[in-house]
Amino acid sequence: xxxxxxxxxxxxxxxxxxxxxxxxxxxxxxxxxxxxxxxxxxxxxxxxxxxxxxxxxxxxxxxxxxxxxxxxxxxxxxxxxxxxxxxxxxxxxxxxxxxxxxxxxxxxxxxxxxxxxxxxxxxxxxxxxxxxxxxxxxxxxxxxxxxxxxxxxxxxxxxxxxxxxxxxxxxxxxxxxxxxxxxxxxxxxxxxxxxxxxxxxxxxxxxxxxxxxxxxxxxxxxxxxxxxxxxxxxxxxxxxxxxxxxxxxxxxxxxxxxxxxxxxxxxxxxxxxxxxxxxxxxxxxxxxxxxxxxxxxxxxxxxxxxxxxxxxxxxxxx
Amino acid sequence: xxxxxxxxxxxxxxxxxxxxxxxxxxxxxxxxxxxxxxxxxxxxxxxxxxxxxxxxxxxxxxxxxxxxxxxxxxxxxxxxxxxxxxxxxxxxxxxxxxxxxxxxxxxxxxxxxxxxxxxxxxxxxxxxxxxxxxxxxxxxxxxxxxxxxxxxxxxxxxxxxxxxxxxxxxxxxxxxxxxxxxxxxxxxxxxxxxxxxxxxxxxxxxxxxxxxxxxxxxxxxxxxxxxxxxxxxxxxxxxxxxxxxxxxxxxxxxxxxxxxxxxxxxx
Ligand SMILES: Cc1cc2nc3c(=O)[nH]c(=O)nc-3n(C[C@H](O)[C@H](O)[C@H](O)COP(=O)(O)OP(=O)(O)OC[C@H]3O[C@@H](n4cnc5c(N)ncnc54)[C@H](O)[C@@H]3O)c2cc1C
Ligand SMILES: Nc1ncnc2c1ncn2[C@@H]1O[C@H](COP(=O)(O)O)[C@@H](O)[C@H]1O
Numbered sequence: 236x237x238x239x240x241x242x243x244x245x246x247x248x249x250x251x252x253x254x255x256x257x258x259x260x261x262x263x264x265x266x267x268x269x270x271x272x273x274x275x276x277x278x279x280x281x282x283x284x285x286x287x288x289x290x291x292x293x294x295x296x297x298x299x300x301x302x303x304x305x306x307x308x309x310x311x312x313x314x315x316x317x318x319x320x321x322x323x324x325x326x327x328x329x330x331x332x333x334x335x336x337x338x339x340x341x342x343x344x345x346x347x348x349x350x351x352x353x354x355x356x357x358x359x360x361x362x363x364x365x366x367x368x369x370x371x372x373x374x375x376x377x378x379x380x381x382x383x384x385x386x387x388x389x390x391x392x393x394x395x396x397x398x399x400x401x402x403x404x405x406x407x408x409x410x411x412x413x414x415x416x417x418x419x420x421x422x423x424x425x426x427x428x429x430x431x432x433x434x435x436x437x438x439x440x441x442x443x444x445x446x447x448x449x450x451x452x453x454x455x456x457x458x459x460x461x462x463x464x465x466x467x468x469x470x471x472x473x474x475x476x477x478x479x480x481x482x483x484x485x486x487x488x489x490x491x492x493x494x495x496x497x498x499x500x501x502x503x504x505x506x507x508x509x510x511x512x513x514x515x516x517x518x519x520x521x522x523x524x525x526x527x528x529x530x531x532x533x534x535x536x537x538x539x540x541x542x543x544x545x546x547x548x549x550x551x552x553x
Numbered sequence: 554x555x556x557x558x559x560x561x562x563x564x565x566x567x568x569x570x571x572x573x574x575x576x577x578x579x580x581x582x583x584x585x586x587x588x589x590x591x592x593x594x595x596x597x598x599x600x601x602x603x604x605x606x607x608x609x610x611x612x613x614x615x616x617x618x619x620x621x622x623x624x625x626x627x628x629x630x631x632x633x634x635x636x637x638x639x640x641x642x643x644x645x646x647x648x649x650x651x652x653x654x655x656x657x658x659x660x661x662x663x664x665x666x667x668x669x670x671x672x673x674x675x676x677x678x679x680x681x682x683x684x685x686x687x688x689x690x691x692x693x694x695x696x697x698x699x700x701x702x703x704x705x706x707x708x709x710x711x712x713x714x715x716x717x718x719x720x721x722x723x724x725x726x727x728x729x730x731x732x733x734x735x736x737x738x739x740x741x742x743x744x745x746x747x748x749x750x751x752x753x754x755x756x757x758x759x760x761x762x763x764x765x766x767x768x769x770x771x772x773x774x775x776x777x778x779x780x781x782x783x784x785x786x787x788x789x790x791x792x793x794x795x796x797x798x799x800x801x802x803x804x805x806x807x808x809x810x811x812x813x814x815x816x817x818x819x820x
Contacts, residue, residue, distance in 0.1 A: 247720070306726075308698075312690070331682075333720050336674075337698035340651060340687035349779040350651050352681045364783070370566045370577065370678055377784040378648075418695040418731040428723030439817050463818050475741035481723070488719050496815050517815055519808065520794070524568040526787075535811055536794040543801035544808075551809035552818045 236383055238271030241324040243315055244289045245332055246280050247306065248424065251288045254330040254389075256396040261357060261389050262328050263293030263397065268359035269325055272296065275403070278314045279303045283405075292399035298408040309417040311338040316345050317410045324384070326363070331388035333488075343386040351378055352388040363387075371505055372528040392510060428490060430482040437466035439496045442485055442512070444470040446501020446522065446541055450478045455545050456500055462552035468492065470502045486511035501541050504529025521545070554604065554709050557667035558597040559658065559685075560612045560627050560635075562620035563587040563678040575782050586623045589673025593738040595745040596703055597671050598631035603705040609633050613661045615643065615654060621761055628756035629748035636661055640765035646776035651683045653778045655691050658684070660769035662692045668709055670735040674699050682737075689735035697730045701739040708732070 242262035244255040259275065266273040272295035277285045282299035290297055300314045315338065319327060327342065329335040331353045343350035355375075356366030363380040365387060434440060441460040447453060453473075460467045467483060474484045485492055487507035497515035502508060504520070504527055512518070513532055520533035523540050530536050537544055562584050570581035586594075594612070601608035612627050612635045614620055624635045638657050646653065662670065672685035689696035702717035702725065712732040717725040719739050730736070748756070766775055797807040812818060 247724075308686075308696070333699045333718065336682050337686060337696075337718070340683035340685075341690035341696070343683075344652070344655065344687045344690040350681075350683055350687065351780065352651075352683050367680075368788075369680065369785070370564070371680075373566050373570075373787070374572065374577065374785050375788045376782055376786075379781045379783045380779055381781060382779040419697065420729045421726055422729060423727045424720075425717065425725045425727060426723060427725050463812070465817070471740065477744070484723075487721050489723055491722070496812065496817055519812070526568060526570075528788075530794055531788070531790060531792045533792060533794040535808060536792070536796045537804045537808055538796065539801055539804055544805055547801045547805035548808060551805055 236325055237323050238269040239274055239322060239324040240266040240269065240271060240326045240328060241274045241276060241318060241322055242328040243276045243278065243311070244285065245330050245334060246285055249281065251285050252330070252332070253396060254332055254391040255289055256291060256398070257391065257394040258328055258330060258389055259289065259291050259294055259397040260394040265326060265328070265357055265359060266293070271325060274298060274322055274324065276300065276315065276318055276408075278311055279306060286405045290403045290405065291397045291401045293397065294401045294403040297403050297405045299405065300408050300410070302412050305421050306334050307417065307419065307421060308334070308338040308341065309419060310412055312341045312345065313412055313416065314408070314410065315342045318408060319346055321408070326384065327386045329386070329388050331390045335388050339386055339388050346386070348384050348386050349380055349382050350386045351380060353390050354387050355390050355393045357387060368506070371503055373526060390506065428482045428484065430480060432466060432482060434466055434468045434483060434485065435490050435492050437492070437494050439463055439465035440468045440485070440492060440494045441465045441498045441500065442468040442470065442502060443473055443500050444502030445472040447473070450476070453478055455542070459545050459549045462549045465498070470508050499529050499533075500545060502529055503527050504532065554606055554608045555665060555667040556597045556600050556608060556610045557662065557665055557670045558590070558593050558610065558612050558627070558632065559670070559672040560590045560594065560614045560624060561587045561673070561676050562614065562616050562623035563676055565678070572785050572787070575785050584619065584623065586626050587673050587676050589675055589677070589738060589740055591745045592740050592742050593671040593673050594627045594630055594632060595743045596705070596738050599705045599743065600669065600708055601631070603707070604709045606709070608709060611636065611665055611667070613638070613658060615639065615649065615657055617644065624761055625756045626748065628759045629752040630746055631752070634759055635761040636764055637761050638764045638769065642766050642773040643776055646778070648778055648780050648782050649776065650778035650780040651681055651687050653776045654684050655687045656771065656775040657769065658688050659691045660771055662688070664769070668733055669714070670694065672735060672737050674737045674739050685735050685737035695731050695734040696736065697728055697734065698737045699739050700736045701725065701742050703736065703742060
């Protein structure tokens with residue numbers, strides 16, 4: 236085993252995703268600790284071009300696997316496992332993205348390595364300690380790994396993006412994809428959040444979460460939004476329940492919004508929600524749980540029952 | 554034909570809580586069916602209903618006796634029979650990591666020989682989000698992670714699942730997945746039914762087969778993982794939020810002032 240780190244870049248529809256540059260940062264920091272090299276794998280798509288982009292400070296080698304256009308997990312698993320066999324890295328890092336979670340667990344299984352997902356902190360002092368959250372971000376935990384090698388998936392948005400250029404060697408990695416083991420086919424993409432309103436355009440968003448309890452109660456926040464001249468948005472469960480259309484959903488799988496003011500009502504502040512609104516200018520949280528993680532990113536907090544606070548606030552503006 | 558669905562009972566933390574040793578003090582925990590598994594159960598039952606053939610829906614749970622209450626909920630919603638894995642060795646395991654769970658579920662898959670396995674995207678308490686895909690690779694099935702659309706019609710007959718995988722940013726990937734396969738099911742994929750009174754009554758007489766490690770041909774080494782939880786703490790509040798005190802009216806008045814300063818509500 237070497238003391239190297241292998242990080243797997245992510246791209247979609249012709250673009251390298253930001254999490255790849257965050258992974259470079261996490262990988263560089265870890266490789267500095269282990270004393271090894273940082274290898275980055277670029278698999279499928281415009282690999283030459285992608286390799287140039289991920290060639291950033293701290294990357295020692297970029298390995299390109301020129302096979303197919305888009306992400307296919309069968310190809311990724313084969314490629315990452317073959318690279319791991321060849322390079323024998325101590326740690327394999329992937330994004331904790333939807334696609335990362337579509338191949339990293341299989342890679343860990345196939346290489347018989349332990350897997351730690353959704354890391355928000357990684358430390359090494361002869362062994363690996365990963366910080367991760369539990370119970371919907373209400374607690375943080377440290378997990379020690381009693382193994383020489385590990386696969387770790389890294390939460391997007393937790394490490395800085397590495398901007399500076401690097402001087403890595405770029406080398407094509409030659410291996411045969413076993414086509415008989417590719418049993419899934421991506422046939423296309425679909426944008427699902429279109430429609431009448433674009434919440435990303437709004438200056439003020441009144442956003443409602445599961446704390447609203449019943450569909451009938453949505454009216455309460457609608458009235459507030461009207462009084463404020465704001466647009467109504469929501470967390471995922473509201474859309475899952477069919478109470479508001481998909482184009483109102485803020486978060487990882489909905490829209491990323493950056494309004495002047497974002498008012499989160501009965502929203503706990505799960506990481507996938509926060510990913511879509513943390514860039515808002517001013518964040519207001521109304522929640523009856525003073526420990527709700529949403530308060531960690533709020534500028535103004537009201538600890539209280541939304542069924543009292545929202546009507547009172549509406550009245551202030553009506 | 555058979556559909557296997559994994560069902561976890563997850564712990565939810567009350568608003569105010571304390572940490573004792575390496576977990577939230579059980580006094581502040583409540584237990585419920587994992588939100589993602591509720592959608593997986595519904596998808597499993599719909600796959601069976603959509604088929605002309607006889608399809609059995611079996612659930613698998615790794616959990617203590619307490620979790621039977623949660624398993625009964627799945628049975629009341631149309632699961633035909635349940636398997637629950639637990640024994641002293643599992644109980645004594647320090648940390649059931651993904652690899653350990655996969656070793657147990659792999660044995661269930663070998664025994665049940667399902668055509669398709671549905672899991673949730675993630676367990677809401679520990680949030681690993683990895684069991685389904687790791688299991689698929691272990692049993693040599695194809696897979697798809699974060700499935701938010703599944704054409705239930707003809708899946709079992711044709712041996713192909715037409716799914717959408719929900720990527721970031723409101724984009725779905727459209728994918729064909731050959732069976733046998735494991736799909737990890739995303740919330741919102743369907744509208745989970747309420748258990749009917751009849752369903753609840755019938756669930757009482759459905760089988761929950763308890764399996765020990767040795768029943769599955771395993772021993773304690775199956776739950777000897779390489780991950781160890783070494784600390785749990787409340788994250789330091791990074792917030793420098795201004796809090797508004799008083800009763801709801803007073804809070805609203807102060808918040809209104811702050812909002813007006815930001816130009817909100819100005820015509
Ligand atoms: C792959 C993936 C993608 C996801 N994408 C998204 C996404 O795009 N957007 C998204 O939002 N989520 C997303 N999620 C789901 C996310 O993990 C959470 O489940 C979700 O954000 C929770 O929504 P919530 O805060 O409304 O509900 P909860 O977490 O249930 O929170 C409800 C809150 O309401 C408060 N409350 C209850 N009653 C009252 C009351 N009377 N007064 C005041 N407060 C009250 C509670 O204290 C609690 O904090 C995704 C998850 C996964 C796995
Ligand atoms: N103890 C368990 N018993 C049964 N199924 C489980 C268990 N843990 C995880 N799963 C399944 O795996 C999915 C993903 O869990 P995880 O990888 O732990 O986040 C869950 O939604 C469940 O369907």
